[in-house]
Amino acid sequence: MIRFQRNSLRRRLIWQLLLFQAGFLILFVLAFVAYLIGAKDGGALVDPEITEIAARAIIRDDAGKLAIVETSELIAMRESAPDLWFVARSDKGEVVQYGPVPALYQDFGDILDRITFADIRDNLNSYFLSAVIRNVKGTAGHLTIMGKGNLLSMTFVVVVLSNLLTIPILGVLALITVFAIPFIVKRGFADISNVAAQAELIDIDSRGMRLSDQGVPAEVRPLVEAINRALRRLDEGYERQQRFILDAAHELRTPVAILQTRIEGMPESDFRTRVLADAARISALSEQLLDLQRIDKATTTFKPVDLTCLCETVVADLAPIAIAGGYQLALLASDNRSSVMGDEGALQRVLTNLVQNAIQHAGRQGTIWVKASDPGAIEVSDEGNGVPDGERERIFEPFHRVQLTDRGAGLGLNLVKQIVARHHGSVTVGESASGGASFRVTLPLTTRHD
Known part of the structure; x- marks a missing residue:
């Protein structure tokens, strides 16, 4: 059974065709009857x-x-x-x-x-x-x-013949019409439905994709071509924007490095510490922008990555920073190691960003746990104030900050989400046992070994 949406073009076409055909047949029969009745070729x-x-x-x-x-x-x-x-x-x-x-x-x-x-x-x-x-x-x-x-009388004869001949014919034609026209219209709209299905697949990760006009009716082809031109303009605009961000991030690296060098040469003071921290954030922002561009254009071939080994490396690298920030950084790993297919450098960036996020937002006290105890999963939890329920989806948006006073740029978690998505995994945020934030990254498991 065909179901129609409100203001459906398909429904309008079917009803108009049905009404036109019914009206035409009725007029034809009436004209034929009138001709027979008015014919001058004989009497009764x-x-x-x-x-x-x-x-x-x-x-x-x-x-x-x-x-x-x-x-x-x-x-x-x-x-x-x-x-x-x-x-x-x-x-x-x-x-x-x-x-x-x-x-x-x-x-x-x-x-x-x-x-x-x-x-x-x-x-x-x-x-x-x-x-x-x-x-x-x-x-x-x-x-x-x-x-x-x-x-x-001729009138009687014509009426009888009309009833005997035309009514059955009209009935058969009506039945054929009721079933044939919807089928024909549905077949005619099949290519348009295919175009709609193609359009559903287009997103930010499928740039360059265009709608096929193969088999599309000539009346609809201009619309498909206009959409393809619009998609091309969007792709070109996106590429210009990405090139601008990439160029800007590259241009920032040199002056920020010079600025950091000059600040480090200043005498020790609270002012020097604050300015150095600000310069470090600018440097981190430019690096994150570059990371986003690398991820967007990456064509890296995935290889097996040992998650336990990955966690050990990141914890060792960030332990001094965590301790300097007032935290203890602890690793909890299972004896049963697990491997996933991925880009080791990108996954290392994911874990680094999550730990740095905890260092920045967990209140400068307590323990930050890095867990690799579940197969194919990494978890980073802290003992801070946690993430409000209403913010647990939005914190992964670019440049979003839970509080305006947050000193981060709002790109770290967005970068985490993009990298995990490219690995066909998921990242969620919940609440740790102590009430803090708990970020869990789950990746498709490939092998498990001792």
Whole structure:
């Protein structure tokens, strides 16, 4: 069963086609009936029933010759049609007649064996010469009978014929139309549905993809071509934006490095410490922007990565920074190591960003746990204030910060999400046992070994 949406073009086409066809058929039938009624090619028709009644009234007498008996139905028809007459011929050439046969038809009995069917109409108002010829089987055998009895008006005949012929035809056509038109329209819209399915697949990671106009109707092709041109403009705009960000990040690296060098040469003071921290954040921001560009353009072939070994490396690298920030950094790993297919450098960036995020937001106290105890999963948890429920999805958006006073750039977690997505994994944030934040990265598992 076809279901239509509101304001459906398919529904409008089907109903319009159905109404048009129904209207056309009705008009055609009415015009045909009007033509038959108004035709000037004859008057009234003779009711063919006269031949059946005559056949039943014709018998064979004791001598085997044709004879006519006054049956009740013959008498009844003669009362309704006083000028009733008929001529009958058997297949043996015997001829018998009844009533006032017109002089013109007196000799028709000799040729009736050559005629099996005829309707004769008379243009005169008297309809004197109107007659009907039929080949019928009666009591006396097969007979060809020509006669005149009751008259039928053309209007009546046309109405009867219309009912017998046109109504069944219209019914069949209506049934065919009801089922055929929706099917034809659905077939016609199949290519448009394919284009819609292609459009559903287009996102930020499928740049360069275009809609196919193969088989698309000519009326819809301009729309598909316009969408493809719009997609091309969006791709070009995105590329310009990405090139600008990449160039800006590259340009920032040198002056920031010079700035850090000059600040480090200043005498020790609180001002020097704060400015150095600000310069470090600018440097981290430029590096994160570059990382985003590298991830976007990366075509690295994935290789097996030992998650436990990865965690050990990152914890060793960040332990001094965590301790300087007031934390203890602890690693909890299972004896059963697990491996995933991935880019080791990118996954190391994921874990580094999560640990740095904990260092920055966990209140500068407590323990930061890095866990690799579950196969194919890494977890980083802290003992800070945690992440509010309403922010647990938004914190992965670029440049989003839970509090405006946060000193981060808001790109680290977005970078984590993008890298994990490219590894066909997932990253979620929940609550640790102490009420702090707990980030869990799950990646497709490849092998597990001791």
